[in-house]
Amino acid sequence: MATFGYIRVSSTGQEIARQVDALKAAGVEERYLYVDKMSGAKASRPALNEMLGKLREGDTVVIASLDRLARSTKQLLELAERFNAEGVSLVSLHEQLDTRTPQGKFTYTVLAAMAEMERSLIRERQREGIEAAKARGETGGRPRVASDKVKKAIALYKSGQYSVSQVAAEAGISVSTLYRYLRRNNN
Template structure:
């Protein structure tokens, strides 16, 4: 049996292209993780590994969809090999059932980790260069100083019954932001 494993790195990425490719490759079951970062949990991959039996194949679209580091890829490859489960990587034409496929898998894994390391280094260098020019990262503030002051005034305003006149949700709705945004700014004012 062919078992497909897909992964998207962020919540807003769409896994449908991967899932379609895996089904087209003959996968009877497809497991999709939405995970980000090296240490992110992969519950769907875990399920796929539990379902897989001797003689089955785990199929992925790209090598980086399986693991985030060469060490992780090699560990998974070793686990699959010890259980006599094949690994097929569609985009790179890798099939670990063959010696050439196993060698190619390790070479591609090393290159992928090297590329990731270079990208991380470039990102760090870019952030340092931006800081040196006085720029900081992150989102622009959702509320301006005047809006924060108004939100605080609304929060502090009491009704005739002695209770707060506006709930945090009402204040958030007024400014078009979330409640945590209002709470974050209110805590700065205290």
């Protein structure tokens, strides 16, 4: 019987040290730590999949928090069902959850539903914010480059006297923006 640890951070810039320390303190050995650096919304996570392939009956999976394991009730319940079917326990340190107990199994189900509700509320607030911005006439996305800058950049480029980086610097636009406009204008 082994104790595995799963760690997930949403981006490569986030630190994993806090989660590593917590899982080691809970008895997870370094060789049993699995780390994914990607959004929890993604169903396929390489380190999680690798860990799942190594789990055996009697093993325990320790996580820092339920939201590190999955971001929807469906994902959490699917993993819980899989763990249960395979005889694997789940321990979440933040929620003080241990599925080896009846209370832990119940709490896991309730917390999973709450986590999904929180994510839905965030999406709803985001959608409302976007709609309010549109009502004020604001548009999302990348700001448009002024047409005079584009015209200047294209003229400099067509002159053949400057490198692409010199044209972009002189016109005050990025090289990628210059290439994008050149493609659009078939120049």
